[in-house]
Amino acid sequence: EPEVTQTPSHQVTQMGQEVILRCVPISNHLYFYWYRQILGQKVEFLVSFYNNEISEKSEIFDDQFSVERPDGSNFTLKIRSTKLEDSAMYFCASMRGHEAFFGQGTRLTVV
Amino acid sequence: GESVGLHLPTLSVQEGDNSIINCAYSNSASDYFIWYKQESGKGPQFIIDIRSNMDKRQGQRVTVLLNKTVKHLSLQIAATQPGDSAVYFCAETFYGNNRLAFGKGNQVVVIP
Numbered sequence: 107e108p109e110v111t112q113t114p115s116h117q118v119t120q121m122g123q124e125v126i127l128r129c130v131p132i133s134n135h136l137y138f139y140w141y142r143q144i145l146g147q148k149v150e151f152l153v154s155f156y157n158n159e160i161s162e163k164s165e166i167f168d169d170q171f172s173v174e175r176p177d178g179s180n181f182t183l184k185i186r187s188t189k190l191e192d193s194a195m196y197f198c199a200s201m202r203g204h205e206a207f208f209g210q211g212t213r214l215t216v217v
Numbered sequence: 218g219e220s221v222g223l224h225l226p227t228l229s230v231q232e233g234d235n236s237i238i239n240c241a242y243s244n245s246a247s248d249y250f251i252w253y254k255q256e257s258g259k260g261p262q263f264i265i266d267i268r269s270n271m272d273k274r275q276g277q278r279v280t281v282l283l284n285k286t287v288k289h290l291s292l293q294i295a296a297t298q299p300g301d302s303a304v305y306f307c308a309e310t311f312y313g314n315n316r317l318a319f320g321k322g323n324q325v326v327v328i329p
Contacts, residue, residue, distance in 0.1 A: 141317075
């Protein structure tokens with residue numbers, strides 16, 4: 107069964123550094139998303155992406171965040187200058203109809 | 218505003234018993250609701266969904282009930298098994314918007 111894959115599974119980075127989280131969505135899906143989950147809290151929407159552009163973003167998704175679909179299969183989330191509070195699980199999802207399929211997540215730890 | 222914290226409501230249930238997990242949603246414009254299961258270290262996994270024109274939907278061992286009057290959603294798991302131990306989230310969205318708004322999770326612990 108097709109699935110959403112994310113790499114790396116765990117990323118440790120120093121505060122102020124840039125990180126790129128990678129996702130390969132399910133190939134025939136058209137909508138892609140990034141969500142994050144701070145430890146013990148609920149899953150929060152960051153951004154949705156359709157037709158090679160951002161369709162919606164939350165207040166969390168400020169100027170330090172960007173998304174890209176560089177080659178038609180990968181979908182990336184870049185955090186330009188990481189802060190301690192960016193430490194969280196980051197989930198990529200792709201959507202068919204209203205059903206969202208989530209990846210296993212990348213645990214980002216900012217030290 | 219909502220309170221957030223590190224402690225999830227926890228339901229401890231004996232293996233074989235039925236579980237009921239509740240969720241209050243916030244947006245009266247929401248017309249589509251989904252329950253997700255999240256096992257430790259994994260992403261949310263779709264369980265069952267329901268549209269706002271229904272009040273009940275059944276799946277395999279799971280039933281979702283929707284009460285739009287009080288904006289309440291519940292998930293019933295029949296004959297709970299150890300593999301059902303996880304955190305369960307409800308999520309809502311509305312037509313024309315694919316963004317999911319997740320509720321706070323509920324931890325289910327199945328006692329063998």
